[in-house]
Amino acid sequence: MxxxxxxxxxxxxxxxxxxxxxxGKADLLDAIAATGSISAGARAMGMSYRRAWxxxxxxxxxxxxxxxxxxxxxxxxxxxxLSLFGHEVLDxxxxxxxxxxxxxxxxxxxxxxxxxxxxxxxxx
Amino acid sequence: MxxxxxxxxxxxxxxxxxxxxxxGKADLLDAIAATGSISAGARAMGMSYRRAWxxxxxxxxxxxxxxxxxxxxxxxxxxxxLSLFGHEVLDxxxxxxxxxxxxxxxxxxxxxxxxxxxxxxxxx
Numbered sequence: 143m144x145x146x147x148x149x150x151x152x153x154x155x156x157x158x159x160x161x162x163x164x165x166g167k168a169d170l171l172d173a174i175a176a177t178g179s180i181s182a183g184a185r186a187m188g189m190s191y192r193r194a195w196x197x198x199x200x201x202x203x204x205x206x207x208x209x210x211x212x213x214x215x216x217x218x219x220x221x222x223x224l225s226l227f228g229h230e231v232l233d234x235x236x237x238x239x240x241x242x243x244x245x246x247x248x249x250x251x252x253x254x255x256x257x258x259x260x261x262x263x264x265x266x
Numbered sequence: 267m268x269x270x271x272x273x274x275x276x277x278x279x280x281x282x283x284x285x286x287x288x289x290g291k292a293d294l295l296d297a298i299a300a301t302g303s304i305s306a307g308a309r310a311m312g313m314s315y316r317r318a319w320x321x322x323x324x325x326x327x328x329x330x331x332x333x334x335x336x337x338x339x340x341x342x343x344x345x346x347x348l349s350l351f352g353h354e355v356l357d358x359x360x361x362x363x364x365x366x367x368x369x370x371x372x373x374x375x376x377x378x379x380x381x382x383x384x385x386x387x388x389x390x
Contacts, residue, residue: 146280146281146282146283147279147280147281147286148279148280149277149278149279149280149362150277150278150280151275151276151277151278151366152275152276152277152278153273153274153275153276154273154274154275154276155271155272155273155378155379155382156270156271156272156273156274157270157271157382157383157384157385157386158270158385158386159270160386162271162382162386199389200386203383203386203387203388203389204382204383204386204387205381205382205383206381206382206383227381230381231378231381234377234378234381235378238273238378241369242275242366242369245365245366245369253358254279254355254358254359254362255279257329257330257351257354257355257358258279258281258286258328258329258330259281259327259328259329259330260281261281261282262281262282262284262286262324262327262328263327263328264327265323265327
């Protein structure tokens, strides 16, 4: 049976009561960068346009400079891309996430995971 | 104006598709240990008894040994306490959490936080 035990680290950057960056926003930024628009990025994430727009709005209100830039495209649809500043923020967030994942996979992890069952017992 | 920028690390231990330990379950275990019952622990957390019971059920199905033990009390209400094994799991989880918080507060943090506004701009 495959071993299903794992540790996941979720990193959230707060600015006031707002989450300025977290796993969902980071994935949305990747999707916007890959697709070239907020609506296509939202679709790729299985997220409503409204929700994606609100996340982008939060990003742009929390960070010192715009993270996502929109621009008029050739069609009716506006295009969007990450600013250089946005790439810097995203890269820095991913680097911190990676270093924490690495840290979590050392030391305590083996001790803690060894106390888990391979799979949960079935629910009642 | 107070600086509202911060980084929070959430640590989730998975067993299959179930979260065997995370911030909410760890806090519930503290509350059960402090109050001596699942229902009082749930109340202290502002959580329904049903929800607390389900979290305890998940805990006990995921870990190698029971984490929470229930026992008949003097009244109609059953008592509950953490097993020695449960204390070991909780302590180990908290230690890993602390070491990751410490790690997150070094190095990258200053770089990343310096890019945030002190407070988000107001929403539209």
